[in-house]
Amino acid sequence: MTKKWWHDKTAYQIYPKSFLDTNGDGIGDLKGIISKLDYLKDLGVDILWLSPIYVSPFADQGYDIADYYNIDPRFGTMEDMEELIEKAKEREMYIVMDLVVNHCSDEHEWFKKACADPDGEYGNYFYIREKKDGKSPTNWRSYFGNSVWSDIPGTNKQYLHSFHKKQPDLNWENEAVREEVYKNINWWLDKGLGGFRIDAIINIKKALPLQDYEPDRADGLCSIQEMLSRANGVGEFLSEMRDRCFKPHDAFTVGEVFDEKPEELDSFIGENGYFSSKFDFNETIFGGSEKGWYDAKAITPEDYKHCCFAAQRHVGTTGFLSNIIENHDEPRGVSHYLPEGECSLEAKKMLGGLNFMLRGIPFIYQGQEIGMENTVFSSIDEVDDIATLDQYQTTLEAGYSPEEALNIVSRYSRDNARTPMQWDASANTGFTNGTPWLKVNPNYRDINVADQMNDEHSVFMFYKKLIQLRKHPRWKETIIYGTLEPVLEDEKNIMAYYRKGPETLLIIGNFQKDEQEVPLPRMPKEILINNYQEVSYDETRIHLKGWQFLVLEI
Template sequence: MTKKWWQNAVVYQVYPRSYQDSNGDGVGDLAGLTQRLPYIKRLGADVIWLNPIYKSPDKDNGYDISDYQAIQPVYGSMADFDQMLATAHQTGLKILMDLVVNHTSDQHKWFQESRQSKDNPYADYYIWRDPVDGHAPNNWGSYFSGGAWTYEPKRGQYYLHLFAPGQPDLNWENPKVRQEVWNLMRFWLDKGVDGFRMDVINLISKPAGLPDAPVAPGAQYGNSEPLVSDGPKLNDYLQEMNREVLSHYDVMTVGEMPGSTPEDAIQYTGLDANELNMVFQFEHVGLSANPDERLGKWNDQPVQLIDLKRSLSRWQTALDGKGWNSLYWNNHDQPRAVSRFATDDPQYRVRAAKMLGTTLHMLQGTPYVYEGEELGETNVHYTKLSDYEDLESLNAYHQNVEEDHLVDSQTMLKYLAHISRDNARTPMQWDATANAGFTTGKPWFALNPNYPQINAKSQVDDDQSVFNYYRQLIALRHHSDLIVYGSYQALDPEDNQVFAYKRHYQGQTLLVISNFTAESVTRDYGQAQASQRLIGNYADDAGTTLRPYETKVYQFND
């Protein structure tokens, strides 16, 4: 296996709207990010994944792009981007852009032309179908609630949008569309960006004939995901993308792929394949879905540890030597990790955050740290609908409570407080001053009220902080082929309290033990015979005793 730079890298994700405002308008921007690059470098990260900064009507916070080659004015100018990119490179940081090409904004010039008539040059840039008996062409539901088709009177046809009506899906069957995508990719790569995170890239190939999707009992629309994920021409399109664009640059690529299996991922990320480097899979973050299929992900139940271990172990084992994993607990679309997978109880939050970081960073793959995760930031725990901003969350409330009457308002609010995307989108908690040091103006979105207790300034110089623990984890990975490349061995998969596993590489063994509970338990994995303890979230080592949320990593030299 040829070792690649991105296998040894750690990625830090920046949601620019919420990271750092430089001009007092209450919205994070590129100049603000530039100011904070030394902080990211101090953490030890190698790559910054930047959520979309392109021109957009912001119906979905930038994932509805109206111009791929222009900067959203609230984030600054192209000169600000160029300055940020140059400063990042001077600092030793690479920049990963968000590539959103399953769909555009309905304000994009392509769609504005396409909607006019069936015979203009952009007519086939999107997926249009005639009505069937006066209704939508099929029963597909949108990821953001409601139907996936919207009628356009000018054409007398429906257009497909797997997400919001303002996000029409591109027609990848059209070679002109693919050339447009290759051109916009080259535009950014020629500027010097270091790769792409590709938004829902496995949805770009739609099934022939666009058949109806299965419908859960009592549901209004069909679940299109099994039909649209990993479509029949996805490999062809990704291979063409690699051939035309990616193979000409030394870059990193990660494809977001809802619904993909390890077997799918090996096709796209095979170490000898010519497509992508790795995928974002959703299996482990989808484990606590509601038993009522009509409610989908909306639930407030904790993830069961046995299920979590089974999922992560499956991906570790399947991709070893064949593909490459991305490792993440949270991002801009997921709630805060410590609240979801452990506890944000102030008594244990710090240890729990360190425990989750250890469990993830010792796995095989490239770790991703979402802004604030390195501080142990928590869910915000909103209690009323007016607190929310996220389109997906608001649509789900209206559909599940007001339209379909599946749950009452208080139950749905509990679900939102547990799993809404807005939990991750509150402004970054820099210090204990007004607005957490994020802005001198009125923040675009309310801060998590715990920022006086949880913030970067209180942690960067504290040896016992979550921030400095993450620094240690990242430094360990940078200096250990065992951590980066070692094969994975699950231990006690049916243990519902402790997540333990081993990694093996060239005569060395790593043992990772993490207690996911607030109880003290005893487990003996032969740690007394270890050559050394590499890291742990308690100062001392209690041997076979695991204290609340304790994690520890041992190395054995054969």
């Protein structure tokens, strides 16, 4: 494998709207991010991925872009962005932006021109079709519920949107669209951007001709994923984008890829892959149901272990996964993967350690490094997230009471990860002097950065130690490029694996609150990381406290 500059990096996702507000309007901004670069450098992260900060009406929190060349005034100015790139560079850090090019906003000039003249040049920038006998062109259901088709006022035509109706899909079959996308990508990379996180990219290729599929709910619609499973040829677009944009700039790219076919792995993240890396979503999608969140199956420690190992086996040494516990689209990882009521300090560290030592690029989501948890909703009126509101309605329609529906969607709501970053115990947790756009998590007085930065036993300090181990000259080659071999797989609620390279490390976690004694595969030479003060073992057995996590040199 050709070694790349990004292989040994640790990434950190910033949700700008909720990170830090410096002007009192209740919305985080670029100046807030600039002011915390030293905090992030101290933690040890190298790559900062910013969720969208482009001009947007925010129907889907900025993933509906109205102008790809400008910063939304909510976040600041282009001068602020240029300052952020420069000041990050001074600290040997890289800025990565979201690349959202499956769709734009219905307020983008292209779509406005398409609606004014659906049969003209810009009409072909989108998927616009005639209704037949008052019916939509296909029976696909969008990711946010309801049909993927919406009317163009004053016509008999509709446009396709895989997501929200204010997010019309771009027609990648049109070469003019692709040229506009590549022009914009290169414009940003020329500014000094380190690369992109690439949003919903598999969706750019549709199965043509467009047609109906078997309905999967009583609404007569089918999931859009049914169409995507039949779409072939996305690689032609992705290889073109790689060669025209990413390769010439040696950019880091990580794909949000859910639906690639198994045989396509090398094409996506191999030596000459479309992307540098792709996220491992095995754990996040586990237990999902076509019916909705109300029918989702809770993930157990055994499920989590098997999901991680399946992803690692699938990729092997073909390329690099980007490993996550949470992101802006998921609930908080400690609330999702740890059993209810078990968000202890030790359990949070164990979960972080097991994820961090996997082969691949670790991604920390803002607040994960201090163990932020799901928030509390007292009413559906407190919810901002459109996906949660849609699922709340779906749950009511399934026969649940409003109270039951709120409880169900609260577990999975994307707003859990979007509550303001918890900086300290002052009013509004130090996020803003104004009124925060989303209510702060009431537990901020107990979980915040200020308390943890000087506490040797905090979650923050534990993540810092993990990053330091990953960068350590002696262990770096093994942790970055070494193989991963699962061990003790049959031991219930034990997740253990070797990392083998020039050195051999054993990573082991007791994924439950009760103590366990399990076989010790090999005698350790040294304890590199331990989330307790002590550990008990002999030549054949190791005694693990509840939630104990260890990195051992073998």
